[in-house]
Amino acid sequence: MNTNISRRSFVKAGAVAGMGLGLAACGGNSGSSDGSSSDTIKVGLMGPYTGDVAQYGLACRYGAELYVKQVNSNGGINGKQVELDTQDEKGDATEAVNVYNKLVEDGVVGIIGDVTSTPTIAVAQASVKDNLPCVTPSATAADVISYGNNYFRACITDPYQGRLMADFAADQGYKTVGVIYNQGGDYEQGVADAFTEEAGKKGVTVSDSEGYPAGATDFNSQLTNIIATKPDAIFSPNYYQDDGKIVTQARKLGYTGVFLGADGWSNIVGGDEEYASAEDLEGCYYDCSFVAENEDEKVQDFIKAYKDEYNDTPSNFCALGYDAAMILLNAIETVEKDGKATYGSDDYKQAVVDAIASGTAKGVTGDISYSGTGDPVKSTLIITFKDGAQEVSKTVKGE
Amino acid sequence: MTATKATTAQADTPAASGYRSLSMPMRYLINAVLVVVFLVVGELMIDGGVVSRYQTGVIEQIGIYIILAVSLNIATGYLGQLPLGHAGFMSVGGYSCAIFIMRMMDVVGVTTRDFANATPAAMGLFVLGIIFGGFCAAICGLIIGVPALRLKGDYLAIITLGFAEIIRVVMQNIDGVLGFTLTGGAKGLTGIPSYTNFLNTFIVVAISLFLIHTMMKSRHGRAILSIRDNEIAAESCGVNTTYYKTLAFVASAFFAGVAGGLYAGCIGVMAPAKFGFMKSIEILVMVVLGGMGSMLGSVISATVLTILPEALRAVSDYRMVVYAVVLILVMIFRPEGLLGDYDFSMSRVIERLMNHGKRPEDVAPAATPAVEAAAPAAAPGAPSATTEKDTGKEANAHE
Numbered sequence: 001m002n003t004n005i006s007r008r009s010f011v012k013a014g015a016v017a018g019m020g021l022g023l024a025a026c027g028g029n030s031g032s033s034d035g036s037s038s039d040t041i042k043v044g045l046m047g048p049y050t051g052d053v054a055q056y057g058l059a060c061r062y063g064a065e066l067y068v069k070q071v072n073s074n075g076g077i078n079g080k081q082v083e084l085d086t087q088d089e090k091g092d093a094t095e096a097v098n099v100y101n102k103l104v105e106d107g108v109v110g111i112i113g114d115v116t117s118t119p120t121i122a123v124a125q126a127s128v129k130d131n132l133p134c135v136t137p138s139a140t141a142a143d144v145i146s147y148g149n150n151y152f153r154a155c156i157t158d159p160y161q162g163r164l165m166a167d168f169a170a171d172q173g174y175k176t177v178g179v180i181y182n183q184g185g186d187y188e189q190g191v192a193d194a195f196t197e198e199a200g201k202k203g204v205t206v207s208d209s210e211g212y213p214a215g216a217t218d219f220n221s222q223l224t225n226i227i228a229t230k231p232d233a234i235f236s237p238n239y240y241q242d243d244g245k246i247v248t249q250a251r252k253l254g255y256t257g258v259f260l261g262a263d264g265w266s267n268i269v270g271g272d273e274e275y276a277s278a279e280d281l282e283g284c285y286y287d288c289s290f291v292a293e294n295e296d297e298k299v300q301d302f303i304k305a306y307k308d309e310y311n312d313t314p315s316n317f318c319a320l321g322y323d324a325a326m327i328l329l330n331a332i333e334t335v336e337k338d339g340k341a342t343y344g345s346d347d348y349k350q351a352v353v354d355a356i357a358s359g360t361a362k363g364v365t366g367d368i369s370y371s372g373t374g375d376p377v378k379s380t381l382i383i384t385f386k387d388g389a390q391e392v393s394k395t396v397k398g399e
Numbered sequence: 400m401t402a403t404k405a406t407t408a409q410a411d412t413p414a415a416s417g418y419r420s421l422s423m424p425m426r427y428l429i430n431a432v433l434v435v436v437f438l439v440v441g442e443l444m445i446d447g448g449v450v451s452r453y454q455t456g457v458i459e460q461i462g463i464y465i466i467l468a469v470s471l472n473i474a475t476g477y478l479g480q481l482p483l484g485h486a487g488f489m490s491v492g493g494y495s496c497a498i499f500i501m502r503m504m505d506v507v508g509v510t511t512r513d514f515a516n517a518t519p520a521a522m523g524l525f526v527l528g529i530i531f532g533g534f535c536a537a538i539c540g541l542i543i544g545v546p547a548l549r550l551k552g553d554y555l556a557i558i559t560l561g562f563a564e565i566i567r568v569v570m571q572n573i574d575g576v577l578g579f580t581l582t583g584g585a586k587g588l589t590g591i592p593s594y595t596n597f598l599n600t601f602i603v604v605a606i607s608l609f610l611i612h613t614m615m616k617s618r619h620g621r622a623i624l625s626i627r628d629n630e631i632a633a634e635s636c637g638v639n640t641t642y643y644k645t646l647a648f649v650a651s652a653f654f655a656g657v658a659g660g661l662y663a664g665c666i667g668v669m670a671p672a673k674f675g676f677m678k679s680i681e682i683l684v685m686v687v688l689g690g691m692g693s694m695l696g697s698v699i700s701a702t703v704l705t706i707l708p709e710a711l712r713a714v715s716d717y718r719m720v721v722y723a724v725v726l727i728l729v730m731i732f733r734p735e736g737l738l739g740d741y742d743f744s745m746s747r748v749i750e751r752l753m754n755h756g757k758r759p760e761d762v763a764p765a766a767t768p769a770v771e772a773a774a775p776a777a778a779p780g781a782p783s784a785t786t787e788k789d790t791g792k793e794a795n796a797h798e
Contacts, residue, residue, distance in 0.1 A: 095708070126593075213568075
């Protein structure tokens with residue numbers, strides 16, 4: 001290989017290549033910005049499709065794409081086909097803002113996304129001034145919907161889950177509960193804080209609350225401290241990879257009681273990998289809005305359609321992506337049928353926002369409606385493990 | 400884009416017989432005019448809608464990364480150390496600037512809207528916030544710099560890496576210690592007003608590059624370069640190595656803090672998780688790719704590496720692969736970076752035009768001894784060894 005390329009020629013070549021790229025970028029943009037013809041409805045879909053949290057982004061994307069495909073094969077909305085503008089943001093707030101600006105430039109009338117909390121907050125802040133209707137499938141942080149009226153979510157929030165599980169613990173008659181959570185995660189911390197607060201109100205004592213740093217794999221010291229307080233249950237509102245290790249390690253330490261979890265548990269069994277054994281999980285509970293074992297007809301139809309499309313079992317995130325798309329497209333349908341606002345105008349966006357706020361979507365994670373805020377009113381399932389399989393133990397009505 | 404103005408001529412080009420050169424005030428004037436022209440053209444293009452909002456957002460990020468890369472270049476390229484904690488200083492600057500501005504907004508009575516309208520009070524707050532951010536980062540740089548700079552090479556890399564991790568963990572957990580909400584913990588600091596726009600990013604970049612450039616061309620800068628070239632020789636010539644190493648390190652941290660302040664206003668969310676090890680590496684990649692010790696190199700590579708992932712959106716799924724391939728190719732063919740230690744000088748180009756394409760050494764080959772004689776008089780503190788090397792490089796750059 002000849003490395004004797006002269007500096008001058010290399011710099012020149014580099015400059016030319018750089019200009020080319022720049023021009024390509026500009027050209028691409030100007031080309032795609034006039035795609036808003038009247039026979040299609042352009043909707044943005046964003047999320048992390050590469051990077052650390054790609055699994056959630058992709059799951060949401062598959063769900064949303066499935067719904068859009070179903071709508072289009074049934075004749076679209078008011079005779080118009082729905083066109084998805086899908087963009088990756090790598091789970092990074094900086095890229096998320098770029099993607100948002102790009103989608104606005106491409107002329108979308110609504111966005112399904114973003115997926116994780118921090119980028120979604122960045123997008124929510126940016127989207128207020130455009131009043132662009134956005135539905136996030138899965139961003140649970142309280143802040144997301146607090147900047148404007150245009151942001152909605154399909155999932156329940158971290159604090160809501162914390163309160164729900166604390167109420168559940170009180171109903172089960174637990175007197176003392178230990179808490180173990182990831183200190184480095186906003187989701188885990190949000191659920192754990194709300195749980196502790198609500199537990200205090202319901203007369204459940206949190207005997208010990210132990211945080212661990214993000215990325216930890218050994219939880220023995222925290223668990224030993226918690227088990228020493230002899231709790232009736234341990235609340236572990238983390239993601240399933242951690243939860244699996246926590247449950248397994250606690251059983252090895254001799255803990256035989258119940259584990260409670262939040263919707264981060266939803267892939268703990270039944271996915272590509274078993275994160276904890278069936279006997280270790282027996283009798284544990286977690287809350288979630290979707291589980292494949294749900295007997296409900298809507299859910300089974302969705303699972304069948306998903307399997308036909310992707311040859312895989314849908315996860316909680318797939319279902320939420322599906323529902324988020326449904327919420328947004330239902331509202332767009334209402335506005336289109338009404339026919340008053342011109343496509344893409346400010347009135348149109350406001351009408352879509354109003355339609356989301358007043359409508360009800362019969363989603364696969366429950367009926368979703370809104371009561372004045374961007375937080376959904378929907379039912380939640382309490383799921384338990386019995387003989388190695390998951391089953392719905394109870395359905396909690398939305399408040 | 401901003402490269403031209405900051406890199407004035409290599410100082411002290413011999414004004415030897417027969418070679419027509421520009422006077423210093425003239426050089427400053429030329430560069431100042433160029434900066435203003437760029438600024439006005441850029442602003443007009445944005446106002447006129449030639450540059451879209453998406454592109455403006457990317458341009459702002461380019462400016463932020465330019466400051467980061469050039470400031471890291473002070474410590475790597477000019478001082479010759481390998482700090483891996485630049486993201487730490489960036490986050491300190493970003494958090495302190497954002498918190499300062501958010502808290503002072505209520506006190507001064509500035510609203511979010513004022514930032515968009517650029518009222519004098521809002522602009523004053525912006526300037527104070529950015530300086531405050533830089534100042535806080537500089538203090539952190541001082542705290543870590545004094546003990547860390549006793550070490551060299553990999554040891555320094557590890558200690559700065561550790562320090563950046565400490566900063567990240569502190570940002571994550573400080574709320575619990577303080578008992579009130581300061582940084583927002585793991586979920587991040589949200590609701591930061593968008594005080595960053597093209598105009599003030601451009602001005603901050605221009606001022607930062609000007610300050611860094613003039614510092615490196617001053618006797619302090621030459622002292623720093625002499626430490627890089629040979630620390631023992633520099634010390635034996637009377638350079639206070641501890642002082643100058645710390646100075647370079649603190650200056651590097653200061654500008655990283657300034658960039659962090661701009662970043663916070665650009666994105667609107669600060670989350671500790673985004674300022675991990677990878678962010679530092681990302682900035683270091685920009686410096687190494689551009690060429691250590693070349694300001695123009697840092698500017699170009701920061702620009703290219705920020706645009707690249709955006710420009711490659713068309714090939715969405717493969718864009719990170721292409722990004723990596725570009726890095727590998729450059730490192731194979733140009734191990735010393737795109738530009739090595741070459742720096743562009745507008746004045747030098749003009750001077751050459753004035754002399755009909757001749758270089759100073761063509762006109763006055765006897766000029767080199769004159770420099771050596773003149774340099775100690777101009778800068779008593781700098782050892783002549785540096786000057787000699789500089790002159791050598793100067794000739795080298797012309798090839």
